[in-house]
Amino acid sequence: MEILNAAEPKQTCVIVGASHTGVSLALQLRKEGWQGPIKLIGAESELPYHRPPLSKEFLAGSKALDAMRLRPEKMYLDNNIELLLGNTVATINAAEKSLQLTDGQTLSYDKLALCTGASVMTLPSQPVRDNVSSIRTAADVIQLKERLKTAGRAVIIGGGYIGLETAAVLTAAGWQVTVIEREDRILARVTSSIVADYLQAVHESHGVKIVTNATVSALAGDETVNSVQLNDGSELVADLVLVGIGVMANEQLASAAGLEVDRGIVVDACMRTSDSDIFAAGDCTRHPHKLYPEAGLIRLESVQNANDQGRTAAANIAGRELEYDAIPWFWSDQYDLKLQMSGLNSDYDETISRGSADPAEGDGFAVFYLKNDKVVAADCIAQPRVFMASKQFIQGGFILDAASKTQLADPDADLTQLLKSLQ
Numbered sequence: 001m002e003i004l005n006a007a008e009p010k011q012t013c014v015i016v017g018a019s020h021t022g023v024s025l026a027l028q029l030r031k032e033g034w035q036g037p038i039k040l041i042g043a044e045s046e047l048p049y050h051r052p053p054l055s056k057e058f059l060a061g062s063k064a065l066d067a068m069r070l071r072p073e074k075m076y077l078d079n080n081i082e083l084l085l086g087n088t089v090a091t092i093n094a095a096e097k098s099l100q101l102t103d104g105q106t107l108s109y110d111k112l113a114l115c116t117g118a119s120v121m122t123l124p125s126q127p128v129r130d131n132v133s134s135i136r137t138a139a140d141v142i143q144l145k146e147r148l149k150t151a152g153r154a155v156i157i158g159g160g161y162i163g164l165e166t167a168a169v170l171t172a173a174g175w176q177v178t179v180i181e182r183e184d185r186i187l188a189r190v191t192s193s194i195v196a197d198y199l200q201a202v203h204e205s206h207g208v209k210i211v212t213n214a215t216v217s218a219l220a221g222d223e224t225v226n227s228v229q230l231n232d233g234s235e236l237v238a239d240l241v242l243v244g245i246g247v248m249a250n251e252q253l254a255s256a257a258g259l260e261v262d263r264g265i266v267v268d269a270c271m272r273t274s275d276s277d278i279f280a281a282g283d284c285t286r287h288p289h290k291l292y293p294e295a296g297l298i299r300l301e302s303v304q305n306a307n308d309q310g311r312t313a314a315a316n317i318a319g320r321e322l323e324y325d326a327i328p329w330f331w332s333d334q335y336d337l338k339l340q341m342s343g344l345n346s347d348y349d350e351t352i353s354r355g356s357a358d359p360a361e362g363d364g365f366a367v368f369y370l371k372n373d374k375v376v377a378a379d380c381i382a383q384p385r386v387f388m389a390s391k392q393f394i395q396g397g398f399i400l401d402a403a404s405k406t407q408l409a410d411p412d413a414d415l416t417q418l419l420k421s422l423q
Contacts, residue, residue, distance in 0.1 A: 011036040014107055016089050017115030018042025020303050021282030023070045024310030030079045032318035038081045045086035054141050055165040056333050092257035094275050111317045114280040118247035130224045132241045151175050152239030155228045159186030161332045163244035168334040171206050178209040194367050195379045201359050249284045264299045269323040271313035281309035290325050292344055302330045327391050340387040343377030343394045345369040355411045373399050389415040398422040
């Protein structure tokens, strides 16, 4: 297909958000043949960096920020991508195709891409305290690392992946850690009880205390929190409080500009918003997915989704008609374990476990999630080959009979051969 913008080299694309999505979009747009200016706006003054290490290697001190850069500065220069860092957008005028920046600049665009990401949720009426932190940016972690120099007692509010990853790092640094989770188990929104029970056992073996069915009623203390009070009347002494209760899509700019939003910026499969000249990608979007039509609009929080949606948006900004259909996948590092997840396990009617879910055996295991005899998702702990195979099962949409399910559950069975037999 002919690239529409090839005949209009002076068109300008402005990208709001300079993290994984925005950087992928900008670089892919050049590869797609975009000849006009590309302006990449980022709220942080830092050269764009990888975010997953923030709660892991960067917090632990084993990786420096400069080692986490998404691309060296030279790459932006070589691709004629103008970086406008340390800046944010105040308003979008979609009718006039212009942006007003908080520093007073006005930028005009022909195509606009919103890669605004998400913001951390806070506790209701959460006061600003010296020792209460969240993890979203490098600046957050730099401040947190200062507080970690002297070990003490940490209370982590939220038993999701960020909370558990941070618990692993703090425990290794000598802290006494308690994780508070309002649901009846950790990771209730994102994985099965099989995986959650396994990870809880791992954390408890490292000394982490996990309290479920608990909510915070108050953070006691003046300038510094000294205890966390729970809804059952109990109290936890705290030298540090980390809040990891989830994130919200940054949809405010889009909403104010008159775009359709619904707990995220609504886009079609080509990453177009309700304005045909404005695209959106990454954590801020709600989008359809052809592999999960019954799910309706979904929102994903992962680097994979950010990069793939950014590249899809770039292709369509440049004039192609390319639908986003990448299989979602995620990962989490806790202690010496790597958990890799593929697909969406929000709707399934059967699970098949492969290997032992006993942490003491140490060999790892996998859980496959099936709907109507098809694999729709998988969680794999220390099973990288199984993880790679799981994506092929999901992509293929194979119907599994009883014999195939038996092989899927057998840790000695060759999944490559099983896949070949199903094709």
